Amino acid sequence: MSDDDKPFTTKYPLHKGTNYIFLSVDRELTSEECHKLAVQYFEEHKKMTLPGEALIIDVRPAFRKPLANVTPHLHAAPE
Numbered sequence: 379m380s381d382d383d384k385p386f387t388t389k390y391p392l393h394k395g396t397n398y399i400f401l402s403v404d405r406e407l408t409s410e411e412c413h414k415l416a417v418q419y420f421e422e423h424k425k426m427t428l429p430g431e432a433l434i435i436d437v438r439p440a441f442r443k444p445l446a447n448v449t450p451h452l453h454a455a456p457e
Contacts, residue, residue: 385438392416396423397432397457407437411445419452427454 385401390412392398398416400407407415415435416423423433436451 385436388412389432390416392420392423395429396420398423399432399434399455401434401436401438403438407445415445415450419450422452426452430457431455432457 385403386406388400388402388407390398390400390407390409392413396416398412398419400412400415415437419433419435427433431454434451434453434455436453437445437448
């Protein structure tokens with residue numbers, strides 16, 4: 379994978395114990411975008427992660443599209 383192919387990674391803690399990592403291809407997400415998505419996927423975070431894990435929200439399919447029009451891929455990963 380070349381540097382051009384690496385995704386932009388934006389880390390966002392909603393509050394203590396709920397950490398999100400957003401992957402995108404065109405830019406880092408703003409704090410407002412991260413907050414909106416973190417609130418939207420908070421229940422999935424509680425269902426999918428264990429202590430010490432973050433919820434990865436892969437929005438790479440959102441390339442230059444509004445985030446509201448994208449269904450991200452979700453998975454847990456160690457922080």
